[in-house]
Each structure stands twice: as structure tokens, then as C-alpha cells.
Amino acid sequence: MTLLDAIPTLSTLASGGAEHFAYHVAEAGPKWMALVPGLPLLGAVICLAMLLFKRDMGGRSRVPAYLVTALLGISFVVTLIGFLQWNHGQPWVVHAFEWINVAWGSGAGQSLQANASFYMDGLSWLWMLFVTGLGAAICLYASEYMANDKGYARFFSAFALFVVSMSCLVMGDNLVMLYLGWEGVGLCSYLLIGYFYTKPSAVAAAKKAFIVNRIGDLGLALGLYLTFTTFGTVQYDELFAMVSAGVDGSGHSLAGTWQATWIPLLLMIGAFGKSAQFPLYVWLPDAMEGPTPVSALIHAATMVTAGVYLIARMYPLFLMDEALTALHVVAYVGTFTAFLAATIGMAQFDIKRIMAYSTLSQLGYMFAGLGVLTTNGAAYHVFTHAFFKATLFLACGAVMHGFAGQLDLRKLSGLWNMKGWRIVSVAMLVGCLNLSGIPVITAGFWSKDMIIAEAFTTPNQVIAGSSLIGWVLLITAGMTAYYTFRVFFRVFVGPVEFEPGDEAHGHGDDDDHGHGGDDHGHAGHDAHGHGDGHFHPHAPGWAINFVLAALAIGSTVAILPNFMGDHGWVGGLLHDSTAFYQSGFGHHEAPAGEHALANSKMEVVPVAAHSAPAHGAPSHDSAPDAHAAGEVHANSFLGMNAHAVMYYVSTLFGLAGLAFAAYLHGPVGAWSFGIGNRTKAAVSRADGWKRAIGPIGRWAEHKWYVDEFYDLILRTPLRVIAHIFHAFDKLIIDGALVDGAGLLPRLLGRTLRPMQSGVLHGYATGMAAGIGIIVLIVLVMTLS
Amino acid sequence: MMLWALILIPLLTAALIASGPRGAARGTAMLGSLISLFIAGLAAFQFDWGNSGAMQLGGSVPFLPSFGVEFSLGVDAVALALILLTALLQPLMVLGSFSAITSDEKTYYAWLMALMAPMVGVFAARDLLFFYVCFELTLVPMFILISLFGSTNRKKAAIKFFLYTFTGSILALAGLVYVAWKASAQTGAWSWDIATLQMVAQSMSLKEQSWVMLAMLAGFAVKIPLFPVHTWLPLAHTEAPTAGSVVLAGVLLKLGTYAVYRFVLPFVPAAVAEYAEAIALLSIVGIVYAGLICWVQRDVKKLVAYSSVSHLGFCVLGMVAINLIGAQGSLLYMINHGLSTGALFFCIGMMYERYHTRSMDELGGLAKKMPIWAFFMGFFTMASVGLPGLNGFVSEFMCLLGTFQSGAEGVGGVRGPLGFWFAAIAGTGMIVAAIYLLYMVGKVVFGPLKEPAGHGHHDDAHGHAHLPQDLTGREIGVLVPLAIGCVVLGVYPTPVLKAFEAPIQHTLAAYDGVNFEDFDGEDDDHGLALVALPAQGEAR
Amino acid sequence: MLINLLASHAAPQLHAAIEGGLGAITLYHYLFVAMVMFALGVIGFLARRNLIIMFLSTELMFQGAGLALIAFSRYHFNHTGEVFVIFVLTVAAAEAALALALVVLLFRQRESLDAQEWSSLQG
């Protein structure tokens, strides 16, 4: 079996023309697929045990790193074997054990089954391949990168746990398993961002990430509940069987129901949280407080794409809604996030932050792709992005590692020409080219293109304003090229000049204050002689170089899948998954001049719409059959076939951005194509421009003050409310009501207390008076 | 027989401790609690799990035949699970107190052991009066534990705890006695058998049921504690000794929820159906309100105490959803909360023993000094946050799902009083829980190291020579069983869920004929239906 | 002396009184005397500050009660009243023993018998 076998035969499309996704009855898969999450789990447990039983030699033991790397590698191999054995088209269901299984009746929907089972279709395979593959590679990188850190075992424990959670998320055969993984990756993200736990900013960032994610999780949970009440199940195979028939759990049509609108909207909120889309994106830039391998794997390549995965996985549910409300929102938010993040990225100086914003921006592309009905484009972009963004982050990490935590692009220059930094520089260049979408030779070009082209192609009637989305994405592509090469031009080319950071990371100083910011101040780098002005950059070792090289190559090789089959390898996989949606607006010309799939042109067929006639309620207004083929025209790009011309247009935008970057930041010489004039690390022509645009630049540098804005409208009021509640609890509920009730008897007692003079005679008088009163009462009673 | 043993052995142990020498106190307590645990385990083996809805292992001894009072015991799966939780926590509490209690050990361990008997009695009682007596008897040992072994403000806390819960319980007694009186008027003979009274109570009119429900809730809601009557809890928790807090969170609060499950739900179904929304509203307010209050606490223990209020709101919410999932989630929540919050109190106690402060202003970054402690603290915090894979998730998830599907449309929905908005607003509690618990962990466990004055030169001064910096083997031994429990119940809750199914169905059978009128018929007030988008055709 | 007097001279009359009733001396007479004694005891207890005198006053009240009991016993022709007087005597003896012990104790503490010295029960 070869990869080429994975190319789908679009027979269903050709013949039926109405099938919107390929639903296949699942078959039982081999049990050993459970090893994919199982092995990393073993690794996590072993690392944890080493930590708890103090067998990690105070962090010097390399066993955790090699163990986890090996286990992740095996896990990858297992995934690969499974993939090769997989019969394309028919998903596998691998049952591990019963997790939650409750039944209150025997009828439909009267039981809740959420087992620890795995569901493997094209989408899962795609994700699992790069999760385990990249996981293993980055783990290897981290084995060197984290070498001198005390919490070695802790790091790899969480790292392995992350892969476990991600596997559950991707492979789970029901929404609850997905939720398990969803929160699990959130936890690992929390643990890894807060890895340098003595640093307040890291702890705050970790907390922020977790809490913002939780907001999304609530949406996901509610969407899950609504899915359950609507369909009576949360298991994918049952769920999609119903959705493909366009009915809910009780057999009623989903057309026009409020559930059809709200299930995708709620799930979407979850996706926004995890994939850092506006307005829940604020945690991702802060998440760069974590170690760089974490940023590379979790916050660039895998975890943040979980939102894309969720929407792709649930794509049939998103299509249930005739109006595609949720997909509209996804498209707009994705586009806006892409643009917003690009503007911020242009104004940042911290190269890792820039990469973070570029991640946000690219995630926005993916969401926009999902929104404009190209799951293929989105998934392919996820795939290519995973490689090149990992490359970029790891390169940044190498710089940070070598220059004592220095990440300011104004303080670094000319790494290309420094000894031992060539591989890093080349990897960086590859990554930058990919990110900028430099044509033909980069995978990023092809994947991004697919999305932009589809945005132009998708009719405005289907996704309102899709052309505008396309234009914004195009402009954003130019901006991306600018800020990407801004980094490259300033840091890697030009005169050799650097200023080390204030960290001692990686210099054998493995005492407790490795990462600065703790109570011992900045003693770190002084300890090894930097105090006298001689700082020696610490060139990366074999592991870092190897991984960088491999990833750089991988980024480039990721072009190839695009040319496998009619829709690329990824498209083929997607065809065998729930995420398949063949829009076919306009001629989807296969790249590299292969034959276009002429008959792939078909109407948009949201499920609810086409299911209506199937249930005997034909409606000529809503049924797509009313529109003859071609009535809904695909949009065009300025009158041209978008797919055909987009290659050139986006190339244009990309190169323009690159040229602008070269002009503003390029050094004197060939690297800036003759237009740059930078001679020092700190100064560039950009500073003048920045002055020219006035406060806008500053606002962008301060991330448009969104964090402050959230603080002002959310956190502060909530905190104030909390204080009010606390005071209310203390003063009103406890004070006035509870203690007030207790005050009544106390007051009574206080009133009566003076009667207790303590003198014997007082009591005696009282007693005598009492007797007297009793006598009088008896007298009166007997008299009457 | 074994239930009798579970009640009598702790009492016997307490008597032995009280009469024995001081040095033997903790050993005797440990032995007694281990024997109890063994017997509880034996009971679990003898229990016929296939017939988990039936009252088993029971027996009754007449006490006041003319008044119908019996010492009548018997457990179904729910009660047995809670007894197992009690029996599991008991040795851990004893073990966890070894270093914390250094004076007056005889009194301490004797009362600690004496506390176990009425707790088991509450869960095992099949006689209403016996139940009530045990319910109240728990107050006495707890009062003594708090007022003698608590921290600075202990007297006030103990008195408030006692008076508050006692006042509520008296009202509950009034309600219960009314039902018994009603039964005696019908049958001509006094009986306190819960099953008998249940039948009588169900036949009462709505008005009677409502009053009885109100009376019972007055007692049980204080114990849970539900939102407006919760203020004794933070105080009692904060002032109690570590084991006291653990048992308070672990078992005593569960007496309230268990009583709601055992009495309110099956006794007065019509009234519950009528007022379920109000109760749910109180729970939800409690969830969010207490959660936000947690966020501004300075005292770690108080924070966790308030979190109990928030958490038990979920528990009650799941219960008044009146469906299987909600009730299962709720009952599982009782056990899970006992494990995770109990463990959190243990962790805080261990920290307190080392630093003699619980203020977040004075502590910070303890992960550096006490990594193992930090691990457990983080672990149980995550269990408490409701992280999937750990126990808190399953129960919280099911409570919310039960709430959601209660009265929801669709094939997965069931008849019930609640619905979407209840789940949505209660769900914000998940976010709030993350906020305050991570806030706590971020302050105390992570961040730059901060120790109270006088602890800076730890190594030189040897201020706490008797306790090493990080956890001792004994302390790890206290936490590990709880951690294992958290993981097992999180990963494989199926057996527990299966066992709870029959008894819950039994309880919910009372609602078969009940009309949740607000959510039937035309008056469909799902807010969502109103905002559903127009059909596709119109959109174009 | 008085006892001798009673034994030698009053005995015949007493005997006659028992045999033939008390003539004009009614139960009321005895009760009145008993009540006066009781009231005097009350007054003494309330008015005097010396702890010992206060206790003596209680003994006076006992006397009144005892006389009333004996009179009633005679009136009802049974011995229950007398039995009660025995108990009164018992209690008086016990009380005297305890109270006087307490008085001694109190006196040791304050060197005073003033009841007003002891007011620590003041609310």
C-alpha cells in the first residue's frame, strides 16, 4: 500500500452529486492502536515516578528525554503502520474500555455512551501523523534544549502527557473523549507554559491560557450537551449516520431547527478558545513564556490546531444549518484574527512573539478556510504550517538558547555569518519563505493559496462577503511576508552584532534561578564570566541542528502531498473523513497542470437543505434543486477564475511584502536585493516610518491594548464583583442575617443580665418574690 | 452485622483510647480505623452488587416498640459507597494527624473515632429517627474537635457551626415528624421506617409536601450548604484542625446532600417538581457567587472552603435535575468532592504545619521547597477543577449534562424541570473554578519563593526540626490513596455508575407521574427557540 | 431543763390532749406559728449579711416547715409528715455540714463573712 492509494475516487460525487460527505460505517480497528496514546502515557507516568521518587538525579538524568523521545517515536511508527494498514474510506473504531456508560431506558437517546474508544478516519490519521511525528522530533530537540534545566523530568512528563491528551482529542470516537483530550491539552499547556514557575509572568501566562481556554471549553461542553439532547448520542459513527441522513435522534428533519444553528455555534466557541481566535486569542502570545519546544509543538504545530480539527470533524454539523451561520462567524473571525494578528506582528520586537502572532494569523487563515468551505485548504494549511512554524519556533529557540534568552531583533544581527549558526539560519530562511508564501518552492504557498482562492471562489450568496474575506487575506499575506522577513533581515543577515540576554540558560549554571525573574535577581549570567564583557554565543548542538534540518526539509517536502491525486494527499484523506466537503465553486484546477476535475463543480448543498425533499417537504425556496446547475455562480477574482490567477496574485502580494521588509530592514548588500541600507543591529529605516505613522505604530506594538481592554471590561469588573460579593457575604449574609439572628437571644440576655447582681441576697429576694407570686396566683385561682 | 460493627467499632475504639494511656492513643485509633476500613471492604464484598438497589446487609432491633422506633440498618449501593468513603477517609485522617496533634491526644483521637459512628449511622439508617439521631450526633464530636483543636478563632467557629446546623436540623426534624405523624394517623401505629414513610409522604397534598420540603431543606441545605445558608462553613473549615476540615468536606457535607437524595427527592416529589427551579437557582447562585468569593480570599483554607460551597452547588443542581444522569453525577460528585477537597485540605494542613500560616500574602512559590507537596497540590487542584481523566470531571460533566437534558427537547432530553440556561449559567462555574483554583495555585505553589518571616533561614535555624522540608513518607501515604481514588474514579467510573443506576431509578420512580408543568405544553420558554435563525430560503 | 419540765409537768396534760384532742388549739394555730417562723427566716435570710446568720435563718425556715409538717401529720392521723420531718432533719444536717464547710472555705479566701463579698456570678 502506498500513499498514492489514498487518492479517493470521487465516484460518490460523480454519481450522486448530492452527497456532501463520505459517511462510511466504521469497522473495528486493531486494538494495538491504543498504543498510540498508551506509550506516551507510560512515558509520562515513568517520568512522574522518577520525579516523585527522586530518581531524576536532581534533573541531571537524561533518561526522561530519551525515554519519552523513544516512546513518541514508537508511537509515531505505530501510527504510521496503522495508517498503512488502514483501508481507506472506512473508519476504524478501536474500543479500549468503557468509560462513561449510563442507560435509563432502552429507546433511542436513552443512554449516554462515552467510551474510551478511538475513531480513525482520514482526518484523525492526518492529525495523528504530524502530532506524533512532530512530537517525537521536538522531543529530541528538547532533550538538548532543556538539558540544563532542573525540571527535566517534569518537562518530559508533561510533554508526553500532552501527546496523550492530543491523541485522545484527535482519536476519540466520541465528543466526550474529545473533551477529555481538549481539557487535557489545556492542562499540559498550562503546565508547560508555567514551566518556569518561579517567574511570575510565566505563571500568569499559564493561568491566562487555562482560563481563556476554559471559556471556550464551556462553549464546547454546551455544544456537546446540545448535540446529545438532539441526537441522543455523542459517538461519531452514530452521530454522523444521522447527520448524513439529515435527521436528529428521533428521526425528525433537522432543517430549520434551532439546534442546527446552535450546535455549531457553541462548538465554534470551543474551537475559538483552543485555536486562539478573536476574541479569545489573548492567551497565545503570552504562552510564549513557556520553553521554546513547547511553543513549537503545542502553541504552533498541534494544540492550537485542535480548533480546526474540531470544526473539521464536526463539519457535517456545521453544514446542517441552512444559513451556515456558524461558518459565517468562523470565516469572519478567522479573517479578522489573521489581519489583526498580522498588524500586531508587524510592530513587535520580540522574535518569539512575532512568531506567536504569525501563528495567530495563520490560524486565522485556517479558520477562514473552514469558513469559506474549504476544509481541504484548512487542513492542508494546518499540515504545512505545523512543519514550517515548528521550524521557525525551533530556530528562534536556538537563538534564544545561544544568546542567553535574547529575543529582541534590535539586539541581534548577522547570525548567518556566525560560526555554527548556519543550519539555524537556513532553517529560519526556509521557515520564513514558507510563512511568507514565496511561490512554488514553499509548501506554505500552496496551502495558503488554496484558502485565498477558495475565498474568492465561494459565492457571496453562500458565505456573505467571501470576496472581502479573500481581499483581506491577500493583504494579510503581504503583511505576513513583511514581518516575517523583517525578522530574518534584522537577525540573520547584516553585520555581526549581538547583545546577550539576561538569562543564564544553557550555560551549565543549573542552580535554581535558571530563568531569571525569581527572587535572586539577575545573578544568572554573571556567574559564568559575562560580567567582564565576554559573552560567547552558544551555538546549537547536534540534536537541535538535526531536528531543525529535518523540519526544514519536512517543510519543503510538504509541497509534495499537494500534488498527489486530484485534491492532494490531504484532500484525499479528508475525503475519507467527516470533514469532506467538496464545494466545487469554480474549476478546481489541480496544481502542476494536471487535469481539472470538471465534474466536481456542483452546488452548495447544505445538508438540511437537501434533506428537506428527502422527507417529503419540498420547498422551492430553500431546496437547492431549485437552482439549476450554474445558477449559483462561483465568484470570480476580478472576473477571472480565482483558482487560476491566485497563484500569481498572491505571489505578487508576498513579494511586495518581502521587498518592503528588505527596504526597511535589509542590510547593505545582496541580502536585501540592493534596497536595504541597515548597517547596525539597532537602527533601521523602519524607525523613520514608524515615526511617520504616529501613534498607530505604538498601538500596534501594544497589541491594540486588547489585553488592557479585557482587563478593564472583564477582569476588573469581575474582581470588583467578587469583592462586593465577599463583602456582601461577610457583612450582609453572615453579618446581618446570621449573626443578626444570633443577636436576638444575645440582646435578650443582655437585657436580663443586670438582674444577676451576683449578690446572694438578690437571688434570695427573687426567690422569695417568686414564692410570693406563686402564693398569690394560687390564692387568686382558688378564689375565683 | 457488619454495619453494626462499623458503628460500634469506632465507638469501642474511642472508649479504648479514652481509657488507655496517652502514648497508645494514635496507635489505637489507627488500628480501630483500619479494622473499620477492613470491615467496610468486607461489607463491599458481601454486598450483592447485582441487586444494588435493594437494602442489604441490614437488620433491625426494636428500640421503642410502642413508638415504632427501631435500630434499623441497611444499605443500598449509594449508601455503601458513602460508607466506604467514610471508612477510607478515617485512617487517613488519623494518619494525617500524627504530627499536627501533639497535645491532648487522647481527647483528639477519641472524638475523631467517635465521629465515625454517627456518620456511618446516617448512611446506614433505615429508621428515620435513628437517622436523625445520628445526623445530629455528628455535631458533638465535630464541635469538640473544632473548639479544642482548632486555630485562633475556634470557639466562635465551633459555636456557629453547632448552632447553625442544629437550628436547621430542628426544622428538618419538624418536617420528618410531620410525615411520621401523618403516617401514624393513617395506619394507626407509629412507624419510622423510611420506606413506609416514603409512601405516606408521597400521597400528601402539594401544600403539605411543600411545607415538608421547606422544613427538610432548612435542615439539609444548611448542612450541604446551599447558597444563602453557607456562612458557617468557611469559618468552620478555616478554624477546624486538618482532619476536622477533611471530614467536614469529605463526609459531613455529604450528610446534607445524602439526606436530600434520601428524603427530599423521594418523599415530596410533587413539591420538588414545583420548586426545583428555585432550588436550582440557589445552587447556581451559590456556584458562581461562592466561586467569585474564593477569588478574593487571602487564606488558602478559606478559599478551598468556599470552593466547597461552589462545588456542592453542582451536586444539588444535578440532583434536582431529576434524571438519571444528573443524579448519578450528583452522587458521584459527593464521593469525588470528598476525595479531592479532602485531599486539598490535607495538603493545606501539611503546608500549615511547616509554615504556621495559610495566608497567600506570606506564602508563594512553595514548589521550589516542596516539589512533592506541590505535585499533590496541583494534582488535587486539577481534580477539583474538573479536569477530564480525573474524578471531578465525570461528576461535574454528568451534573451539567443532567441539568441540560432535564426538560430539554430532542431525543436525548428527558422530562424535567431545568434546561439549557441552568446548565449554561452553572457552566460558568467551571470557568470561575479554574480562575480561583489556579489563582491559588499560582500564588502559593508557583511564582517566586516567598516564606513567612522567620522561615527564610530554614536550614540554619531548624525551626521545624520535626518535619522535613518536603513531605514525609507518612504524609505521602495519606495522599496517595486519595490520588489513586481520584484517578480510578476519573478513568474508570463505570462500576460505580452501574451500581448507582438501580438505586437511583428506584428513587426517581417517585417522579413517574409527576408533572413538570412549566416545561410541557405550548408554553415553551426555551429562550433559544426564539433566536433560532430563519430558514435558509428566507435568508437568501 | 425544758425537757424535764415537759416530762414532769406537762406530760399529763399532753397525754390528755392527745387522748381527747387539742381542744381549742386548731391546726391553724400551729400553722400560724410555723408561718411566722418561716417568715422570720425569710426576713433574716434577706436582711442579714453574715453568711452564718443567713444559714441560721434557713434553719429557722426549716423549723417552720417542720412544725407545719408535724401539725399536718397530727391532723391527718398518719406519720407521713413525721417521716418528712426526718428528711428535713437529714437535709438540714447535710446542708449544715456542707454549707458550713463552704463558709469556712469562703472565709479563708476573703477573711470576711459578708455575703456581698461574693458576687463573681454577676452577669
Added chain:
Amino acid sequence: MLWTWGSGPPHAWRGRSGRLLAARAGLILWPLGVWKPSFGSGAATPCQSAERRLNAIVNPLLLYVGLAVGAVGVLMALPRRKVNPQIIGAVIAAAALGGVILHLGLRAADAGQMPNINFYLFAGIAILAGLRVVTHQRPVYSALFFILTVLSSAAMYVMLGAEFLAFALIIIYAGAILITYLFVIMLATQAPSEEEVEALSPYDAEARDPVMATAMGFLLLAGLTGMLAQGVGSLDPAGSAGEQQAIVAHLPGKVMRDLNARGVFDGLEKPAEEKLHEHWDVSAGTVTLRVTDRAALEQSMANERVAELVSDGGGEEVVVHLPSNLKASNIDGVGWALIAGHPMSLELAGVVLLMAMLGAVVLARKQVELGEAAKARAVQFLHAEEED
């Protein structure tokens, strides 16, 4: 046949309870001072036993005036600091109370019956001595006056037929309790200094709230006397021979001893004590005995030392009347009442006494335990005093 109190034969006084109830109607008017001198007539009021009511004996107006004057007297008699009209007060009080009692006596005289001098004598002594007990400034004298009260009370006990208790009272009270009091008084009443032996302690010299106390006491007295108006009456003559017989029936030993002492058994077979009831007809008051020596029997009958022979069939058995004066004494009655009627109370009394004894021992022990430091200070202090 076990005869117990309360379930025994009806007593004469029991029949009065109905009349007691009826008498209440007449009492409505009584406090208002509406007094009808209906002494002896019995027809003027609906109540037939009107003569037994209080107003039959004493004019309430006089009574209350007497009490008020007595109160003023007692008030004056109570010790006070400056002007001390003790003697005058005592005289006034005595006169008032005595007047009331005297009035009672005069009333009795009016009825044509001689007042019982002994009663007035001892009642007067008791009241006067009681007055001094509560008014005397010196505790020792108070205690001594109390002895006087006790003695006169004992005399009244004797008049009431309670000889046993009278002597018990004297022995226990005057002999034991009061002596204890005296000891304690002497222990606790120390003169401030040797020069001021005669000086009084301030708390002895001054009464506390005398007005309040007196008012309270006399109001109580007035209330109690008011209650008496419910209808108590003169003491009936002892008419209950049956009761005495009943007690005797339980005292075979006493009967045997009595019969033996009288020589009733001369010539007759003396039955075993526990067998006596087989021969004894309690209701008839006779004993059936076997003749052993006819000659001795006739001898004793001739000597008139034996009881009347009821029947003598000339056969082997004779029936003998028990002596008419054979009856239970007061001590027999009290003892019987104690053992048969109130055995548990007796036990309790024993326990009370034992506890009191233990308590007194515990309390009187010196309990002020000084700490080491305090002891050292005390020693230093003493040394310092010695050096002075």
C-alpha cells in the same frame, strides 16, 4: 395481708374534702374583711364547717393590722448602723405577733374552752427567739436563740404527739447542728484586734435592705395566712383505733412482748412469734391460745392480770382479748411509716448524709495550693515579718 398507707381504711378527715371544696365559695368575701361572727352557728354560711375557717377564729382585719405592726417592729429590730431602735422594734414586733396569738386564745376562750397554756407559752418563746435569731447583731447569740427556738419547737412537737421527733430534733439540732454552727461562728468571727473585742463586724452591724426584706417576709406571711382560709380546722381527736390496730398487726414481736410482760401467757401455750398471726384475729382484737396449764390460767385470771377471756369452752383452747391499751406508739408509727411507706426515701436520706459528709470533708480541706514561686514569696514575707 399487707396493709399500706393510702390504700387503707377510710379516715374520718377524708370525708371533709367535699366540704373543703364548698368552703371556697365563702372565701371570696373573706379577704374583703367581711367577717361574720358565725362562730358555732354553722348555719349562717352555706359552708357547714364555717367554724373551721380562719375567719372563724380571728378577725382578718386584726390579723393584718397585727402583721403590719409586726412588720414595722421587725424592721426596727433589724440591726442598722446609726440609730438602732432594736429593743423598741423587738418589743413592738413581739407585742403585735403576741397580740395576734393572744387574740386567737381569747377567741378560743370565748368559745368556752380554756386555752392551752402550753401552746401559747412555747409558741411565744419560739417566735420571740426566732425574732432574736434574725435580729441579733452577734452571731453567737443568734445561734443560742436558735437553740431556744428549737427547744420550744420540740415542745410543740410533743404537744402534737410526735415525741420521737421532738427528741430527735433536740438531739440533732440543738445537740449537733447548732454546736457545729457555734464552732464555725467562733472560727470565723474574729475580732479585728485585741482592743476591739466588743466591736462588731460591719456585716453584722448592718442589715441589707431591711425594708425590702421585711416587706417580702411579711407579704409572704400574709399570703400564706390567706391560703389558710381554704379551710383548715381544729384537730380532730384521735379516733382512728383501727389504724393503730393495723400497725399493731404488723408488730407481732411487740404484741408478744406486751402479752408476755402482762402475764397473759400464764398457763397458756406461748406461740412462736412468726406463728402468732395464726392465732390472732386482728379485727376482733382477740387471740386464740392453747391451754397448757389450766391451773395457772385460772390463777392468772384470778389475779386480774390477764386480759378478759372471751370464751372458754373448757376445752383445750381459749380466746383472749388483747389488752385495750395495747396499741402502736408514735415511734412504732414513724418507724413503720419509714420502713413500709418510704423505704427508698430512707435510703436516699442515707446517701444524702453520706455525700454531705464526704462533701464537707472535701470542702473544708485546705484547698489553696500555692505554686512554688508563691510559696517562696510567702516564706520570704514571713521571714521579713519575723525580722520586724
